[in-house]
Amino acid sequence: MDAKRIRSTFIEYFQSKQHQFVPSSPIVVKNDPTLMFTNAGMNQFKDFFLGNETPAYTRATNSQKCLRVSGKHNDLEEVGVDTYHHTMFEMLGNWSFGDYFKKEAIAWSWELLTEIYKLPIERLYVTVFEGDKGDGLDKDMEAFDMWTAHVDKERILFGDKKDNFWEMGDIGPCGPCSEIHIDLRPEEEIKAVPGKDLVNADHPQVIEIWNLVFIQFNRQANGSLSELPAKHIDTGMGFERLVRAIQNKSSNYDTDVFTPFIEAVEAKSGKKYGQDEKIDIAIRVIVDHIRAISFTIADGQLPSNNKAGYVIRRILRRAVRYGYTFLGFNKPFLYELLPLLSEHFGEMFPEIPSQEEFISKVIYEEEASFLRTLDNGLKRLDQIKIDLESKGEKVISGKVAFELYDTFGFPLDLTSLIARENGISVDEKGFTEEMTKQKERSRAAAEQETGDWILVGDDAGVQFVGYDNLESTTNIIKYREIKEKKGTKYQLVLEETPFYAESGGQVGDSGVLISGEETIKVLDTKKENDLIVHFVEKLPQNPSANFTAKVNVPQRELTMNNHTATHLLHAALKEVLGDHVQQKGSLVNDHLLRFDFSHFSKMTDDEIAQVESIVNKKIRENIPLKEQRNVPIEDAKNMGATALFGEKYGEFVRVITFGPDYSVELCGGTHVSSTGKIGLFKIVSEGSISSGVRRVEAITAEGAEQYVNSQISLVKDLEELLKSPKDLKKSVENLLQERNELKKEIEGLHLKQAGALKDDLVKAIENVEGVNQLIAKVNLPSADALKKLAFELKNEVDQLVAVIAADISGKPQIAVVIAEELVKDKQLNAGAMVRDLAKEIQGGGGGQPFFATAGGKKVEGLDQVLVKAKEMFSSI
Numbered sequence: 102m103d104a105k106r107i108r109s110t111f112i113e114y115f116q117s118k119q120h121q122f123v124p125s126s127p128i129v130v131k132n133d134p135t136l137m138f139t140n141a142g143m144n145q146f147k148d149f150f151l152g153n154e155t156p157a158y159t160r161a162t163n164s165q166k167c168l169r170v171s172g173k174h175n176d177l178e179e180v181g182v183d184t185y186h187h188t189m190f191e192m193l194g195n196w197s198f199g200d201y202f203k204k205e206a207i208a209w210s211w212e213l214l215t216e217i218y219k220l221p222i223e224r225l226y227v228t229v230f231e232g233d234k235g236d237g238l239d240k241d242m243e244a245f246d247m248w249t250a251h252v253d254k255e256r257i258l259f260g261d262k263k264d265n266f267w268e269m270g271d272i273g274p275c276g277p278c279s280e281i282h283i284d285l286r287p288e289e290e291i292k293a294v295p296g297k298d299l300v301n302a303d304h305p306q307v308i309e310i311w312n313l314v315f316i317q318f319n320r321q322a323n324g325s326l327s328e329l330p331a332k333h334i335d336t337g338m339g340f341e342r343l344v345r346a347i348q349n350k351s352s353n354y355d356t357d358v359f360t361p362f363i364e365a366v367e368a369k370s371g372k373k374y375g376q377d378e379k380i381d382i383a384i385r386v387i388v389d390h391i392r393a394i395s396f397t398i399a400d401g402q403l404p405s406n407n408k409a410g411y412v413i414r415r416i417l418r419r420a421v422r423y424g425y426t427f428l429g430f431n432k433p434f435l436y437e438l439l440p441l442l443s444e445h446f447g448e449m450f451p452e453i454p455s456q457e458e459f460i461s462k463v464i465y466e467e468e469a470s471f472l473r474t475l476d477n478g479l480k481r482l483d484q485i486k487i488d489l490e491s492k493g494e495k496v497i498s499g500k501v502a503f504e505l506y507d508t509f510g511f512p513l514d515l516t517s518l519i520a521r522e523n524g525i526s527v528d529e530k531g532f533t534e535e536m537t538k539q540k541e542r543s544r545a546a547a548e549q550e551t552g553d554w555i556l557v558g559d560d561a562g563v564q565f566v567g568y569d570n571l572e573s574t575t576n577i578i579k580y581r582e583i584k585e586k587k588g589t590k591y592q593l594v595l596e597e598t599p600f601y602a603e604s605g606g607q608v609g610d611s612g613v614l615i616s617g618e619e620t621i622k623v624l625d626t627k628k629e630n631d632l633i634v635h636f637v638e639k640l641p642q643n644p645s646a647n648f649t650a651k652v653n654v655p656q657r658e659l660t661m662n663n664h665t666a667t668h669l670l671h672a673a674l675k676e677v678l679g680d681h682v683q684q685k686g687s688l689v690n691d692h693l694l695r696f697d698f699s700h701f702s703k704m705t706d707d708e709i710a711q712v713e714s715i716v717n718k719k720i721r722e723n724i725p726l727k728e729q730r731n732v733p734i735e736d737a738k739n740m741g742a743t744a745l746f747g748e749k750y751g752e753f754v755r756v757i758t759f760g761p762d763y764s765v766e767l768c769g770g771t772h773v774s775s776t777g778k779i780g781l782f783k784i785v786s787e788g789s790i791s792s793g794v795r796r797v798e799a800i801t802a803e804g805a806e807q808y809v810n811s812q813i814s815l816v817k818d819l820e821e822l823l824k825s826p827k828d829l830k831k832s833v834e835n836l837l838q839e840r841n842e843l844k845k846e847i848e849g850l851h852l853k854q855a856g857a858l859k860d861d862l863v864k865a866i867e868n869v870e871g872v873n874q875l876i877a878k879v880n881l882p883s884a885d886a887l888k889k890l891a892f893e894l895k896n897e898v899d900q901l902v903a904v905i906a907a908d909i910s911g912k913p914q915i916a917v918v919i920a921e922e923l924v925k926d927k928q929l930n931a932g933a934m935v936r937d938l939a940k941e942i943q944g945g946g947g948g949q950p951f952f953a954t955a956g957g958k959k960v961e962g963l964d965q966v967l968v969k970a971k972e973m974f975s976s977i
Contacts, residue, residue: 104344104358107218108164108193108449111338114213115162115195125450126749127400128166128189129409132604132628135270137409138168138397142194143269143314143335145749148631149198150274150316152330152560157752159200164340164449165192166396170412177416181386181423184305184352188416189393191340199331203244206313206334210281211251214311218347224284224291226300227252230266230277231259236326238266241277244315248279256297264301267314267335274316274329281311283346310346311338321553354385358445362388365441370428383427390420391438392446398460399452401685401747403791404467417464418471418510425475426518433468436461452746459683459699459793466792471510478509479519484932484947486523491933495524499531506532507539549585557644558596563633567599567610568728568771571652577644590624593635599652600626602633605748606687607664607770612652616641623650657771659691662779662801665726665772666716667694668757669782670799671743672764673715674698677708684745685794689770693785693800700795704787712797716782719763723777727758742767781805851882859893862905866898872923872977875903876970878963884914884954891916891952902929902977904938904970906963913942913960917953924950927977934973941965 102110112122126145130136136144142165148154168189170177179186197206214220227248230241240259248257259265260280268275284296286306299307316333318326341353348356354363363374366387372380397413398404404414417435424430439461443454453460482505485497497520505511517527557577566573575597583590593614600623603609609626614637625636641648667689674682678700686697704712731753738744742756743766750767757768759776773779783805786798800808819829826832858879866875875894881887887907895901895918902923905916915938917931924930931953939945944957 102218102347104340104356104445105448107344107347108191108340110217111193111213111343112162112164114217115160115209118160118195118209120160120162120195121158123161123163125163125165127747128168128396129400129402129747131748133630135273137412138170139165140167140169141165141269141335142167142192142337143196143274143316146196146198146335147269147274150329150333150335151319151630153562154631155562156198159198161196161198163194165194166400166450167192168393168397170393170416177419180389181382184354184385185308185342185345187341187353187389187392189389189396193338193340193343195334195336197334199333202332202334203313203315204247206315206336207244207247207251207279210311210313210336214281218343220283220346222252224296225252226256226258226282226284226297228258228260228265228280228282228300230279231261233262233266236262236266238277238326241265241279241315244277244279258297258300260301267312268320272320272322274333274335275318275320275326276314276316278312278314280309281313282307282309285346285349285351306351308342309339310342311336322551323553354388359385359388361441361445362391362438365438366428369434369437370424370430372428379427383423386423387420387428387435388438390416391435391442394420394435394464395439395442395453395460396450398463399450399456399746401745403463403685403794405791414467415510417467421468421471422475422515425472426515431472433465433472435468436465439464456683456699456746458681462701462793463791474509475511478505478511481505481509482516482519486525487930487950488933489525491930495526497525497527499528499533499535502527502529502532503535503539506536549583552582552584554579554581554594561596563594564597565599565601565633566597567601567652568730570599571654571657573597573599573650575648575650576646577641577648580640580644591637591640593637594632595635595648595650597650598626598633598635599650600633600635601652601657601771602626602628604628605768605770606667606689607660608688608690610652610657612650614641615649615651616643616646656691658773659802659804660689661771661773663691663694663799664689664770665759665776666720666779666782666799666801667696668759668764668766668768668772669716669719669776669779670694670696670712670797671698671766673712673719674700674797676715677711678704684743692804693798696797696799697790697794698797699793701793703789704795704797709784709787713782713784719759720776720779720782722760723775724759724763725775726772727761728772729756729758732756737767741765781809783808851886854882859890859897862890862894863898866901866903869974869977871900873898873901874974874977875901875905876967876974877903878906878908878967881907881909884909884956887914887916888954891918894918895920895952902974904934904966904973906966906970908960908963911960913944913957913963913966915939915942915946915955915957915963915966917948919951921951929977937973938966938969941969 116122126139128139130139149156170188177188180188215222229244232238232240245257265278267278282300284291284307296307314335316335317329319329321327341358344356344358345353350356363384366384367374374381374384394413394417402409402413404410404417420435424434439457443457447454485501489495502513502516505516506513513532520527556579560578575595578594578596580591580593583592600610600612611625612623614621614623619642621637621641623635623637627634667687671684681699683699685699688695734750734752734754737754737756740756744750754767755769757772758765780802782799782801784797784799788796790796823832862875862877865877866873891905894903900920900923902919907914915935917935919929919931930950932947932950935946935953935955939955939957941962942957943959944955946955947953
């Protein structure tokens with residue numbers, strides 16, 4: 102079987118067992134504060150397990166895109182080094198939501214593996230939970246007894262909590278599990294050491310392929326376990342490992358999941374896989390990482406400097422670094438693998454081929470950017486080496502190594518590798534200490550303690566009524582306490598709520614809860630999975646009371662203006678720029694709308710004007726809102742509704758239409774009843790936020806009116822200043838021309854002044870044993886003038902070593918210039934000298950061995966610079 106057939110066989114098998122096929126959810130998690138990425142197949146079903154939502158089906162199967170590079174499940178450093186860890190991987194799974202339990206899960210897994218996939222029984226082992234005293238859990242003899250119907254007892258092993266009790270995170274659904282392991286070693290090795298001795302011993306050829314989790318508990322914030330309302334099955338089988346077992350390979354990378362990509366990298370680099378361990382690791386890193394990078398970008402997460410975006414940037418840079426160091430790639434190369442990715446994964450994951458060009462351009466720009474940074478970092482390393490040699494040292498400090506990591510994105514192993522090539526080493530312990538300090542700072546800044554939910558009423562689910570009502574009578578279902586640095590806040594869940602929870606770019610509602618004489622401010626409303634959570638400053642005196650929930654109406658109405666305008670903007674951008682425009686992010690609040698979209702060039706003023714004109718025309722047409730709820734997803738797609746990549750849609754969706762031939766979108770947000778309520782639309786900025794992604798910010802209604810009026814007022818003020826000229830634009834152009842002419846005239850005077858100063862300095866040069874020495878303090882108009890003066894002296898005077906301390910409009914600067922022959926013959930270094938001198942002006946700087954500059958804060962320290970320079974010159 103090839104990989105595609107292995108995947109489809111799994112899904113078809115469970116469909117034959119009445120399982121609903123459910124498409125993979127996005128790899129980037131939204132509305133769940135406990136997760137950054139989908140790290141297991143069960144993530145999208147979490148609310149079913151918790152009882153927050155009732156599924157439309159009781160059995161499901163799929164192949165889920167997963168990523169494990171952060172948090173509890175972090176395999177990044179192993180990826181590429183061994184042959185079975187991955188960043189992004191597929192998790193084949195089958196689920197039961199309160200339907201079947203251990204017996205069926207065990208029987209079906211064994212049937213599929215041994216009778217359908219034909220894996221040899223004599224190479225398979227299973228493990229069951231041995232119990233845990235700390236959690237008060239006994240051995241899972243129920244699972245053990247069920248396994249004996251399929252496999253010999255000697256192949257059933259007991260495992261501890263680490264191996265046989267599955268938890269998604271520090272809190273959440275969990276339970277004992279049974280793992281199925283396979284021994285892929287050669288026969289002679291099996292005869293020497295039985296496979297059961299190597300299960301869960303990190304042997305690269307004795308590996309887990311399937312985990313059957315029996316979810317029956319919920320881990321609380323205090324560490325205790327509580328029984329879930331119903332028992333569930335959650336199984337996960339690593340697709341890449343299964344393919345390896347069926348295709349009888351010794352490495353995941355030897356299967357047809359990866360071999361086409363390995364061959365492509367071989368062809369491009371000219372390096373062969375399987376001949377050199379360093380090259381092999383580099384190729385494995387690249388063919389693994391390209392999947393993680395591409396799938397996350399396809400699901401809407403662009404590389405950036407924080408949170409999920411930083412994780413993706415780090416993965417991408419790790420791949421680039423391996424390609425640069427070991428495969429000789431000094432130009433972007435990862436992006437060229439996108440057509441191959443579309444070919445091999447597009448059938449199961451159509452988001453890749455449909456966005457291939459966009460993903461490719463984003464990766465290209467990220468690669469090019471890091472390669473430039475890599476080059477700058479290497480130059481910084483060269484300077485570090487020179488500094489160490491000047492001091493007679495051979496160890497890069499941990500602080501400097503961390504600066505290379507933090508500023509240039511250099512991993513420690515890259516710094517260590519380059520250092521070894523230059524006969525120096527790195528203080529790795531010091532680096533680890535600096536890294537720990539940074540993590541502690543980050544942890545302290547973000548630290549918060551979340552308490553367990555305390556039930557007040559029946560936990561029967563939440564009803565959102567905010568599309569139709571901005572006020573409702575309700576009760577609190579449950580609440581919890583949140584402790585953070587700024588103080589203690591509370592989160593409430595209401596049985597009925599008019600408050601819109603932040604989602605799809607629209608911010609959450611604020612407002613009040615009223616009970617008798619007590620009023621509680623609702624500061625914000627957010628989603629946690631599918632739970633609507635209200636943030637309040639204090640708990641009500643009586644949480645069991647009846648409450649009137651009131652939304653902040655002016656805020657909601659302004660937000661609706663901006664949200665509807667976003668839909669009109671999206672359609673207008675497609676009309677003006679082309680159908681390639683796709684939404685890549687948005688923010689909608691009561692002040693503005695921000696819309697990110699795929700487009701590869703700056704919008705022209707004419708294009709912006711066209712978009713504004715179209716949107717305002719649609720506003721004047723006063724198009725009524727057509728809202729359709731609970732539309733089957735396929736029907737919505739047939740209507741031409743725009744769906745966003747990276748969003749997870751259920752079987753039934755809400756469709757928002759403004760004009761059947763203009764704007765039709767899947768959307769859960771709130772909107773105006775007709776477009777005329779928006780009043781006016783005005784774009785205030787357009788720019789790039791990353792490769793291939795532009796951002797438009799716009800305002801509507803009163804905000805747009807105020808903006809236009811302020812611009813008109815500004816024009817009037819300018820006309821008054823310029824004495825009401827006939828042509829305002831021409832008058833401003835004339836002023837700018839006069840300014841530029843005066844600037845040139847001043848620069849000419851400065852040059853004359855610097856020329857006269859140079860002649861005076863030449864006269865002040867002293868020749869000491871064949872070396873022309875100059876130490877001087879001067880006043881100059883600019884740093885450029887100082888640099889020009891220094892180079893003119895260097896070109897005019899042979900064997901020169903000069904220190905020029907300059908007062909530049911009250912700011913101190915130092916220039917050190919040394920003839921190249923003196924750098925070589927006397928081992929002088931202008932960079933080292935200027936850094937030492939800069940201490941006197943409370944500054945820093947650097948440069949080349951023959952020329953360097955420094956700036957500082959303490960202008961009165963320039964006199965001491967002259968004294969220190971004389972001391973330096975005395976040893977030349």
